[in-house]
Amino acid sequence: MKNTDLFDNLSVRNMGDLPLELQTNRAEELKKKIEVGGKRMLKITRIILTVLTILLAAYGLITGNFKFQPLMLFSLGLLFLVIGLIEFRKGRKTYGWVCIFTFLFSLFVSIQTFLWS
Template sequence: MLKALQLILSIVTVGLALYIMLTYSYQFLSFLNILLGLTMLVLGAIEWQKRKKTSAWLLFLVALVSWFFGIYCMII
């Protein structure tokens, strides 16, 4: 189930990134950061299940930083 969620989130994230790049519409960058954070969270959960705790904690940290900047840019 996590692999399917990872695939869906990755496709949506890449699609949004391509849309932003092709249309020069930077108003969706905060949503892109939040989607990247969700993708990193799912990747961290997959690594946690594989018993790779160090890489899982690093991915969780990257997800938190990405969410922080995404929400911060939405507020401003």
């Protein structure tokens, strides 16, 4: 019988009743599932923010109406935040920090633009 067969009907609450070896196996499986789900979530969020930013920028360029520019800048900042988190996950801390600082700067600029307009 595989270890995974033992865990099909178990929740995290009753893991204390299991032997230590099975608890660590279950914890490792849960950690892998969370990592895969987190990567997928960041990838989907990055794609959505990229499309939103491009659409808002294209609207402003095509129509000459820049009333959505603060929203575009805000979505661009969120995109940099997501890219920074992805870079931290990959272990590239330098690029991660650059993206986080870019997010903070664009957040500041978009808030200033919201307040002034």
